[in-house]
Amino acid sequence: MTTLGIGIQVAAMLVGGAYVLAVADRLIGGSGSNVRSAFSYPVKRLSFLMLQPVTTTERPDLAAWILAPSLLLGLAAVGAVSIPIGGPSPGGDIPAGLVLFGAAMLIVLVAVFIFGWAPNSVLPMIGGYRFAAMVLSIGIPFSLVVLTTAIPAESLSVGTIVESQSSLWYLLVQPLGLPIYLITAAAIAFWGPFDLPEGTDLAGGIVAEASGARLAMWRFARAALMVTLSLMGAAVFLGGYLGPVLPGWLWTVIKTAVLLILLALTGRTMARIRVQRFVWFGWVVLLPLALVDVFVSGWVAL
Amino acid sequence: MGLKARLVHLARTGEVPVFAVVGGGYRSAMHQLRHADGIRIVTSPRHASVLLIAGTFTEAATETVNRVHDQMAGPRVTVGWGHREPMLAPTRANPAGDTSEIAAVIRRQFHDVVTGAIQPEPPLLPDVDPVEWRGVGPYGHGGTGMTGGTPYGRPLALRAPDRDGLELDQVPVTIGPWFAGFPPGLALRVSLQGDVAQAVEVVTTSVVSSGPPGVFTRALHEPTPIRDLEMARARHHLEWMADTLLIAGADRLSLRADRLAETIQPGDVEHVTRLTAAARRSLLRLMTLRGVGVLSADIDMVGLGPVARAAGFSDDRRTPEPAYRDIGFQPVTHDVGDAWARFAQRAAEAAQAVDLAARAGSHRAFGSGEVEAPDGHHQAGETGPADRLTSMLDAVLPGMEWGDLVTTVQSLDIDMESVFFGRPPT
Amino acid sequence: MIDLLLVIAAAVFGIGVYGALSQQSFVMIMMGLELMLNSAVLVVVTFWWGTTGGNPSGQLLVIVILAVMAVEAAIGFALVTAVYRSRKADITEKLRRLRF
């Protein structure tokens, strides 16, 4: 597989997945609209945002403000590159893919933090700091549950982890894994009910000062991040491209879409958590559970 | 067709991002507009293209409304909705009709401004710096030394002590009166140290003016059918629940509460209890409200209505009213007195109100110059409970994290119309 | 290749030395230290890759340096907080004595 091939594959997944997520979110959380309008909704919204002028504030850190959406999108793409989509690809395999993915997802914190800091406005800044509190509390359990899937596979390569699930998905072998992964993934993508940095109580938080193309890029980058996280969830817990009859890439698409829709469902129906409760939840509930997951799965793998 | 023309073609029929400034008499109507077709109420003017000025205001609102107008990203259009003198900003259209009419007007205006049929509005405020600063510092940035001067037009925040022992910067910042997390018209000057409010001051200028009197205002002076009173109470509480759920991010449930407020009929107790159960399932209690905004026991709660009853005070003006006694009214109470207790209290009162309305028959109540409104005990010619709740804020809110502060303010159900004009909401 | 890598590492180290010596603020001094450790990581991996035949001890040394960085940062920040709490000072000039 060539670099260009990987690039096209990732771009198709991210754009397609972002569209699916936007439509699902619209159908679940939208107000009084019919099903048909939901399918054109993302395109119309994007068109309007592209037309809208990009506003600025009195004294922003403009470089950081411009960098943040590009960085977020770049990180989502890098995360996606580490995941095989259509089938085993010996050439495109990254031996330490899991670490690459983990690093990319931690740097998301940088993108969000500088996006909140850049406009020099109180409400976005609080949003950025809230996200820092969130990621510092769930970063460890997030990495741990992903890492646990590497134990039976004996490799940090995502391709090998997928291959090692040919007899049984890790969803069943490591029952704690996927739930913790989805909770922490939603938090890393600041998706509801963990959308603290973008909360209504901050009038939009980190995006309160963003308009037009900047907002459009940020929204798209966030959706792409959700897709990457779902892709990884599908790869390491649901057997990725493995599946009968259908071609491998279609299995990846189906499994990713299922996870995306699951996340979209919880996003608009659950109440947003308080930041202190979340910090407590991350350290006192999720981290011990993730450690239990590691050692129980390790015991089983022996 | 060029790229821009293509984008215009797609965008003109899209959903309209509306930033709403809500004045007297239109709080309830806004709840219906929230789920009108093709309208999206946004929380920041930076996302909006249409400024909706709904209801009536005082002159004092002009500055803030104009500022919000200028902060809109555009292409800007201002639409009034039952907006009367004093006019805060030039409006393109100003219908006074129902939700579907205003929604159609907003969509039309948006369509026209996106396609270029009408010119977008220019900014309203004069283009002058808040203070002279250009060219003052050595780099033209307006400051000297480490923290001196007004670089780029504003001073830097100063240090202040903190209970944590770290004397770091404290930024006084005024939030409101058109902030989505607060009731419309409420502005707070909060001294923020990090994300914690160290001091809170209520900005006392009245910006919303009074809308038409509601059923509880009439009940002050003449006996009113209990059925009307209780249905108005149920609607008020349901709309408040919708607001709370919206701020808590449970959009879908908020929508459901709004719809229920619109369609509820006497006797629909089941609907209200199901909504409450759904709110509980959304982990509203566990994640957001529990333990937040507990009112200390030394606060005089008499007459504060649901706020007092949520803290265990069985204090209700309806209890001695003969008509209410006849239909078997008993006040409900909760204990703890945190934000969740107030949510559960209002949900229970909404259910009770619907039940009472079904059993009220032709009973009438009040007319004695006193009334138990949804926010508490009102007396003719006196300031109501909302005024007392507002003056409590500077004592209750300090020390809270910002999100908890917003949750607490919302849980107290302060209606600024009631604060400034001393009469019951709804 | 090894020469090139070592020159780069030396440059990063030199900047770290400059930063650690010239900065007044505690946290900026820590940045200088981190840069020096950064160059140490580069040097260790260079030698691991080019001269030791892939001896895993080299890799372990990198991990130990990472641990040193984490320890330095955590204790450094904690000290900065403690000093600020008692002296309201964030730069070295304000400290004449090193006791509370």
Add this chain to the structure above:
Amino acid sequence: MNPGLLSYFLVSAFGIGAVVSGWLVFRTDSMLRAAYWLMVSFVAVGAMLVVLDAQFLGLILILMMSGEMTIMAIFMIMFMMNPAGLNPMTMVHQHRTSMVAGVGSFLVLAWVGVVAEFPDRPAPAVDPTAALGEELLGRSMLIFESAGVALLAVMIGAIALAAKRGRFGDADAGSVEPEIDVDTGSRT
């Protein structure tokens, strides 16, 4: 050992990136930018490690440092006056000495690097991560476990130093241990 031209190019590019961003750390007024320039420097070094077939080490360096640099940014903004650099400032002392020391150490080290002869024993192309794991659990087990103890000490030490509430009361109230009553042995 025969690294290709591409490796040379990549190492040079990342090397320049690491040096320039390292320099910019001390040349910016914004504390946020200073912290994140340092992160860029670490990421560039991490990328060089990846080019040197130490993929795991390079990526883990990036992973570690992204978290650590955000914490650094948060602490710098918390404690530095004028953290965004809205008023330009220079907070340096003994500038000339430091400059000489910096350039001097660069010249000495670079000279050593260029002049010294090193053995040519390239790393074999086996999975280095597994080798590291076996080293960690086998021969160097003691290092690994003592790292755990060191980290525990760091955790407790850091929290004890940073937190306001000490075991014997608030830090700004002195946090003094109560005196022991010699006669009864109880604390007063």
Add this chain to the structure above:
Amino acid sequence: MVGIGAALIVFVALLLTVGAAQWVWAATGENDSTVPERVPFAGGAEPEFHAWNRFHIRYYAMALLFLAFDMEMVFMYPWAVVFVRQGLLALIEMLMFILILVVGMVYAWREKSFEWD
């Protein structure tokens, strides 16, 4: 090497193209904005101070705890790869390591490092 190279190329390409596009957008958009249009949004009121300040985070102790646990992750990656090969020994060694760190976590919890009211 193709995989990691692709990651690098995709990342750099996106950073440059999206960044450049946004820079153009920002450059065309802000020139004609008036002072009131640039005032940060605070619900209609005007800010008195710059928002950038010495932001007092309340979770600094937790942030330091994260540093230590992040280091733990570094040890766990190579451990996970050789776990099955090394067997019970690996499990016990890591269990010891983690238990040591959990002591620190419990200490932080007891010191109320996870709350700031």
